[in-house]
Amino acid sequence: MDIRFISKPLVGLAVLWPVWANIAQAQTPAAAPPTNTQTQAEPAPFRSALENYQPYTDEKIAPWKAANEQVDRNGGWRTYAKEGRSPASPAAAPQADPHAGHTKP
Structure with missing residues (x-):
């Protein structure tokens, strides 16, 4: 049997062993965090998002003749x-031509 056939993989394993050991050590989980011995706070009471819901109701519509008279x-x-054209309106303020x-050249 040829010793070179066996020795090359063994040399490669011996050379790479420290690298693999460092990688394996880096991937080990850290120590577990300390457990919390304090009691946990009570959860907030449940509040529905719909608790203040008000169903749609039709508004009282005035007759069209009464609305026109108003x-x-x-x-x-x-x-x-x-x-709509009040001076407080920004559209009414004069604008410079941009x-x-x-x-033209």
Whole structure:
């Protein structure tokens, strides 16, 4: 039997043995954490997400004639249109032209 056939794997095993030992040691779990001897806190009481649920109810709708008369008493549709153009509205503020400095070559 040829000794070289057996000796090469043995030499390789002897060379790599320290590497394998370090890897195996690194993978061993650490010591178990100390156990907690204190009592655990009581869990919070169950509260349903639906406990304050209010079912949908239809609103009382005024007759259309009464609604139109109320709009007339308030000043008509122009009064409601002016509310949309109030000076507090950001759309009513004058805006500078963002393309004012651009020129064609």
